[in-house]
Amino acid sequence: MATSTRREKITEEVTPGPEVEDFANALDDYLLRGLAAPEKKARLLDLPRRYHENAIRRLAQIQPKVVRHAADDVDTDMDAEVDAVAVAKVDKQHPKDGLSESSDEIRQLEKEVQTWDLFRRLLPLRYSGSGPEPMRFSSPLPGSRKSIQDDVHDFLETNSVALERRAVLQWLQTTAAAGPDIDEVARELQQNADRGDIIAHGWLHTRTKIKLRKSVTAWPRLLDRQSPNEISSHVNSDGAPLVTQLDPDASMRQGRKLEPQDDYFERAIWLGCFEHLRRGSKFEDIREWCRERTEMWRAISMSAMPMSVEEWHDGPKTDADAASLALWRRMCFSLARQGGSDDFERAVYGILSGDITTVENVAKSWDDFLFANYNALLRSQIDTFMLSKCPPDVVSTLLQSLPAFDAVEFHGDDNDVQKRIIQTIGSHPQVRTEASEPNKALQASFIARELDRHLYEQGLVITAAANEFSTSRLVRKGLEEDENTIVSKYKYFDLAQHSGLRIVAHVFVLVSLLDRFERQESDSLEPQIPASWRFFQENILAAYTDYLRRAKLRELIPLYCSVFNTPRRYEALSWNVIEQSDLDVRGEQLGLIRRAGIDDSRFVESQATLFFGELDNNPKLAVNNASFRILEPGPPSSRGQRRMKNDFFGAEEDKVDPKDINMIRALEWLLMVEKSWPQVFSIGIQVYKLFLRNGRLSAARRLYRRVAFTRIMQHMTGHDDPEITLYEDVEFWTLQLQDSGLGNVKPEQAMSDARNYMELEALVKALDTLETIASPDLTNKQFWQRVGEEITTATDNMQPLLKNWLLPGIENGDHELKQLRDAYLPETILAYISALHFAGTGISRDHLLECMDLASVIAERNSDLSGTFVDAGRMKELVEALTACSKTLAIKTEEKRGATVIGGRKLRELGWSRDLWAVKK
Template identity: 55%
Template sequence: MDQGLSFDLNVGPEVEEFANALDNCLSPFLSQEDKRARIIDLPRKYYENAVRRLQQARPKRARSGYEDVDMDADEIETADGDGLSGEADEVKQLEKEVQTWDLIRRLLPLRYATPEAKTDDRPSIEMDTGSTQSDLLLEFLNSDPLARERHAVLQWLQSNAADGPDIDDLARDLLKQADRGDIIAHGWLHTRATIKLRKNLTAWNGLLDRQQPRVMESHVNKDGAPLITQLDPDAITRQGRKLEPADEYFERAIWLGCFEHLRRGSSLEELREWCQERTEMWRAVSMSAMLLSEDQTVPVDDLKPESLALWRRMCFALARQGGSDDYERAVYGLLSGDITSVEKIARRWDDFLFANYNALLRTQFDSYVLSRCPPNVTSTLTQNFPSFDAVQFLGKPQGVEKRLVRSLESQPRTHDEATEPSKALQAAFIARDVERHLYEQGLVMIADANANGKSILLPSSEPINSGVVKKKYFSLDQDDGLRIVSHVYVLTALMKKFGGAQKKVSNFSPPPQLTFSQESILAGYTDYLRRAGLPELIPLYCSILEAPRQYDVLSWNLIHEEDPEQRLLQLKLIKKAGIDVLKFVDRQVVLFYEALGDKAPQQAAFSIISDGPSTPQFGKLIKADFFGYEEGVVSSGDDHVIRSLEWLLMVDGKWADVFSMGTKVYKFFLRSGRLGAARRLYERISFEKIIQGISGQEETEDIWYEDADFWAKLLERSEVSNMSPEQVQAEARIFRGLEALVKALDGLETIASLMLISTELSHGDREFWGPAGESIKNVKDYMKPLLKGWLMPAIKAGDAELQDIRAAYLPETILAYISALHFAGTGLSRENLLECMELAALVAERESDLKDVFADAKRMTELVEAFAACSKALAIATGEKRPSGSGSKKQREMGWSRDLWSVKTGTGDASVIGPA
C-alpha cells in the first residue's frame, strides 16, 4: 500500500460528501463551541447520507425481478446471478452503515452533553400520586442520564427491527396453517365451529362445561386434546384446555404480530389499528399501559404510578406462569421487563440485546414509579406481587453493558453476528469500549499492511495480542468499512479535542501504542483516498492526527504528486487545514532522508577507467554506462527524497534549507555509489535554478557566490532570519561543488559512449564529431570547479564525509577527464591534447591541491602514465584541423602553439621531440 500503486476502486460520492461535512465542522472562523456543536451533529449528517444511498440502492433489487416478498435476505444471497448478489451485498452493507450512524447520532449527544443541556427546561414534577405515565416517564428520563442512554439504545434497536420484513409477511406461514383463507379477523373460527357443532349434537343451550363430566371428556379437538368450552380470551389458561390446531396457528400468528409491534416500537395507535383489523382489540388494551414506543411524540394512555407498578407485575406473572404460546409469554415478558421469556424467541444479536436493555430500563423505571407511590402502596406491591429485577440479575451496574456485549459474543447463537465488523463496532460504542476497539482495529490494519512486506505508512509497532479476534475488524481492502471506522475515530478524536469528555466507565488501560494504533486507521484511510484519486482530501484528515504523525502521513501520501501546480494546491490545502506548512516540508525531507538508512552502505572503490592497456587513440578507455545500464531508473526511496527537496523548495524562505539538506542527500548518494540518483537530483534541483528562482535574475556571476553580501540580500528578500549569510554561503558552496562532480561524471559518461561509437565510424565523420565537440566543451566546463580547491574549505573545517568523497572520486574523475581530452585530441583537434598538458602543469604547481590527492591515493603513477600517453599522442599528431569546440585563440594568447610538440626529421638526424 506504500508503493504508490493504483487500484480500480469504485469510489462513490459519499467519500467526498463525508469529507465536506467534516470540513464544515472545522472552519477556522467557527468558535470552539460552534465546532463542538457541529461535530456532535456530524453523525446525523452521515446517517442521512447513508439513508439516502440505501433508498437509491434498494430499487435496484426490485428491478432485477426478485422482489418476491417471500424471498428473505439469505435467499437473495444465494440466488443465481452475480449482479443480483452484488446488489444484495451493497444493500446489506448500506443497512449496516445506516444502523451504525443511527446509533452514534443517538448516543454521541447524550455522552458529550454540555452541563446546560443536561438540565431540562421542563418544570420538575412534584412527588405526588397525581403524576401520570407520560409525566413520570419524561421526568424519569430527564433525571437519569444512564436511563436516557439505555432508552436511546432501545429506540435504536426498535428502529432496526422496524426496517425488517413486513409483520404480515412474518405471520403468513402461520396463517396458511390456520386454514382460514384470507380471513384475518373474527377470532377462533375453527374452535367456535366445533363448540357450536357440539351444542347442536347434544341439544345443549347452556355452557358446555356445565354438562356431565363424561360428556365433557369427549369434547376434544382434532388432535384429541381437551377443547375449551368458552371463547373468552383467557379461556385457555383458565380452563387448561386447547384450541383447535388451526386456531392455535392463528393465535400464534396474532401474538407474533403483537410482539413484533412492541419489538419495533410501534405506537399505541398503530397497535390498536392492527388489532382492530383482526377484531382483537382486547389485546391492544392489555398492552397499552407502557409501550416505550420508538416515537415519543405519540400520546399514550395515562395511568397513576401505583397502576403502572401493579400492571407491570401482572404482566410478569403472565410471562412466567400464563400464556399458551412462547410469543404470548414474550409479549408480556417484554412489557414487564423479563429477560428469559423474551430471549426464548430471540433470533438475532439485536433481539438478545433488546431483551436485556428493555429489562434494565423497565426495572429502573419501576424503581422510579415506586418512589412516587405512597409508602404503604409500595410495600404492598413489592411484598405481594413479584417482579423481575434486571439490575440485580445482571450484576454490578458498572460495566454491565460490556458484560452483555461479551456474553453475546460468546454465545453460539449470536457469535457469528457479534463478530461481524459492523456489529462489533456498534457493540463497542454501546459498551463504551470504543477506545479498545479502535486500538485493536488499528493493530489489525497494521498487520494487514505488513503481511507482504514492511509497510512505511503503517509500520508495525507491536505484535497482535492472541486475544484479538481479527474477524471482528475491518481489513484494509474493505473500503466502506474503512471509511466508517475512520470517521468514528475522527469523531472520538475531535470530541476529546473540543472538550466535554464522556464519563469513563471502561476499565481499559491504554497501552503505550494506543494513539499510534488508532491513528493508523486514519493513515490507512488517507492511503485509500490517494489510490482513489482524491489527494485533495488528505490534508483535512491529517489535521486530525497528532504531530509528528500528521506530517509523516501527509508526506508518504503526497510524495507521489509530481505536478507542480497540484503541489501548490496541496500546500494551500495543508495551510487551510491548520497544519504548519513549514514543519510539514521540514519533516518530509527529514523523514525520507532518514528512510534511506542510518548511514551510506559500503561500496567498492569508485572506478570508471577500464583495466585494459592504453591506446594511441583513447589512452585509457572510460567505462560505458557507469551510472547504470538503465538510464533514469532510481529506487523509490532515492526518488522520494529528491521529491521531498522539491516540496521544500516550493515553500517561501526554505531555499537555504534545500542547500543544507541537499548536501546531505548528495553525500549519501555519492558515498553509496548511487550516481543515477545523484544525477536525478541535479536534474531536478540544480544550483542555477535555485539562484534564479530566489534572485529573479536569469544570469549570475560566479564571483557573487563568494560574496557574503550577496547571500545577505537574498536572505533579507526571503525574510529568512534563522540562518546567517556566512552559513548559507558555506552550505551553497558545498552543494554546488557536489553538483559539479555529478555533472562532470555525467559528461564523462557521455564521452565514454562516444568512444565506443567512434570505433565504428570513419575518421572524419562530421555528423559525429560536430556534436561530440559540444560534449567535450561541456565536460571542460563541468570539470573546472574540481581542478582547484574542490571542497577544501569544508574539509579544512573538519567535514570528514567530504574528505572521503574527495578521496574516492577526484583521482578517478581527473584520470577519466585526461582520457576524454586524449580522445578529443586524436579525434577532434590536438588543441585538446595541449589542454591536457596545461592540466599537467596545473597539477605540478606548488600550490596545487591535486597532486596531494593522487599521492594520498597512491595513484601518482597512473596520473603520470596518463599524461605521458597524451604527450605521446600530441607528439605524433598530424595537426589536421577538425571541428572543435576548443578555444584556440585563448591558447595562443597563453603561449601555446600547434607546432610546439611537432616532430621534425632530417636526413641522417635522429628524431627530436621537444621545442624547436
C-alpha cells in the same frame, strides 16, 4: 477469494463509488477554518446523521421500487428513520435479481444504515461535554402538580445511563421496523388457522364447536355446568379437552385447549403484538391493528407503557399515577412468568414488565437478545423511579406481595454492565455467528464501550493484510508483541472490503476528533489509550488514505491526514503524495494541505527527513580513492590516452532505486514551499554525500537534473540568472533570509550550505559529461561534433573542481567532504585529462594545449590539487597522463575535422605551443 483477485483488491487501482467523495465533503464541512470550537464539535457530532442519510439514499438507488415517505426528504431524523424502514422492507417485498454481488451490496448497505443510525444516536450522548445542567421549569399555577408523564420524561432526560439505554432501545426498535411487514411475519400462522382472509371475530372454529355441542346436547346454559361425564366428551379435533367459554383467559383458567386452527390464530395475534412492541410501533398503530381483529382488550392491556419510538419524545401516554404503573408492571410480570398459553404471549408481557427470560425465549437474532436485556434494564430503572414517587406504605405493599424482575440488580449497576451483556450475548450458540459479523461486532463494541479495543484489533487485521504480499511503509507493522496478539479476523473488516474499510475509518475519525475535543476541554494532554493501540488504530486511516490514492482521489488525502497526530500525519501524507511528479498537481495539493490545517513547511521538512532515513547506506561499500575508478587500468601510450570505462554510471541511464527517487522527489516538494530553501541546501548536501559515498552516481545525476542549484537560486531570488559572485557575499544571504522571514538560520550557514551544494553538484555534472564522452555513439554522423560539444561542457563543469573544491567545508570540520574529495577528485581529473587527450587526437590539438594549461594550474605554488594527488598516491599517474598529452602534442602536426576549439587561440596567445612540449631523445 483467489490470491490474484485479493492482491488486486489490496494493491491495484480501484473504482470508488460516489459515497467516498460524499463522506469526505461532509468531513470537510467540519474542518472549515474559522469555526468556534462549540460549532466545530456540533458539526462533528452531526456527521453520523449525514452518513446515515447518505447510506439510506444509496440503498434507495439500488432498490428503486421503494415507495419513500415525504418524497426524497431525509433532512430530519424522523424522515431518516421512516426511510430506513421503507427501503429495507423491499428486500422482502421484491424478489432479488439472482445476482449474489448485488444481494451482498444490498445487505451491506442495510448494515451500514444500522451502524450509522446507532452512532448518530449514541455519540452525542457519549460526548455531551460538561455543560450546564438543563433548566427546569416549575408549573406557573400555584398548587399544580406535574403529571407522571412529565416526571418520567424528566427522569429519562436527566439520567445519563437511562438516556443511553433509551437510545439503544430506540435504535433496536427502528432496526426491527426495517424488517418485513408484520402481516407477512404472521402469514404462515394465519394460513394454518384455516380461516381464509378473515382476521377478525376471534376463535371461529372453537365457537362453532361450542355452538354445535350446545345444539347436539340441547344445553341452554354454559357447557361447564354439564355433568362430568358429559363434559368429558367435549374435546377438540386433536382429542384434547376443549374450552367451554370464549373469554380471553378461558384456556388458562380452565386448563383446556382451543381448536388447533384457533390456536394458530391466537399465536398469530400474539406474534403480531410482540412484533409491534419489538418495533416500537405507535400505540395508535397497535390499537388499530387489534381493532381490525376485534381484539381491543389486548391493546388495552399494553396501553400503560408500551414505549414506542414516538413515546421516547413525549413520555408514556397515560393518566395513571406512579402506583398504578408500578402495579401494572407487576401484573404483566405475573402473566409473563405464570400465565399465557404461548411463548409469544408470555414474551409480550415480558417486554411490558421488563423480563428477560420470557423475551429471550422467542429471540432469533443478536438484536433480539440485546433488546430483551436493555428493555429490562430501562424498565427496571423507570420502576425504581416510579416507586420513589409512591407513598412508603404503597411501596412496602407492592414489594412484599407482588414481585417484579429487577434487571439492574440482576446485571449489576457498575460501568461494565454493557460489556458483560455484550459478551454474554456474543457467546450464545444461537447468535454466535451473527455476533462475529464485522458490522455487528463494530456495533457491539460501541455499545459495550469497547470501541478503542475493537479499533485496535481492527488495526491489527488491516496491518496484517496490508503487509501480506509486500512490506508496507504506510501501514506499518508495530511491535512484535502486538503482532502476536490473537484476534478473530472474521469479526473485523478485511482490507479488501472497501465499504467496510470506509465505515471503520470514519468511525476512527469521529472518535479520534471527539477525544481530541475532550482533552482540550479538560486541559489534558495525556492520551486515554496505550500508544501501541493508537498506532494500530491509525493504521486503519492510513490504509484508507492508501485506498484513496489507488482510487485516484489524492485531493482527499490531506483532509484525512489532518486527523492523524503528529508526526504520523506528515508520514502518511508523505507516502501518499510522493509519487506525484506533476508540478501543477503538486501545487494544488499543497493548497489542499494548507486548507486542511496542515503546516506545509513542517510537512515538506518531515517528508525529506522521512525519505532520507529510508535510503540504503552501507558503510562497507563506501567509495574511496582505491575503489573509485572510471579509467581502464594501465599507463597511457604516446599515441593514445587511457580509455574511460563505458557507462560507468550504469548500463541503464534511468535505472535508479525507488528509494533514491523518492528522496529526490522529497527535495522537489521541499523546494516548492517558499521558506524551505535553506533546508533544500542542507538536506540536499546530505543526500549528495550519501549517493556519492555509496557510488550511486545515477541517483546523484538524477538529483542535479531535478533539483539543480540554479533552479534553487531562481526559486529563492525570483531572478532567472543571479550573479555567481553574489553567492560568496554574506550580505546577499542576509538579505535573502530577511526577505523569506527566516530568523532562525544564520547567513554564514546558508552561504556555506549553498557553496557545498553547488560544488557537489559540479562533481556530478562533470562526471556525467565525462561518461557521455566515454560512451560515444559511433553510428552518429555528427560523432566528433558531439564530442567537441561535450568537451566544451566538461571544461566548464570542471572549473569548480580545479580550485579549492570542498575545502571551505572541510576546513569547517566536515570529514565526509574530505573523504569525497580524496575519493573522487584525483580520478575525475585524470579522466578529464583522458577526455582532452582523446579530443586532441580526434578534433584539435588545442585540447592538448588545455592539458598543458591544467598542468600549470596543478603546478602552481598555491594549488590545492597537487597535494590531493600526493595524498592519494597517484602523482605518478598524473605525470604519466600529462606526459602522454605532451608527447601527442609534439608529434601532432595538423588540425583534424576542421574544428575550432573555444579557448585554443587564447592558449596560444599565452605562449603555449606544441614545440614547448617536444621531447628530445
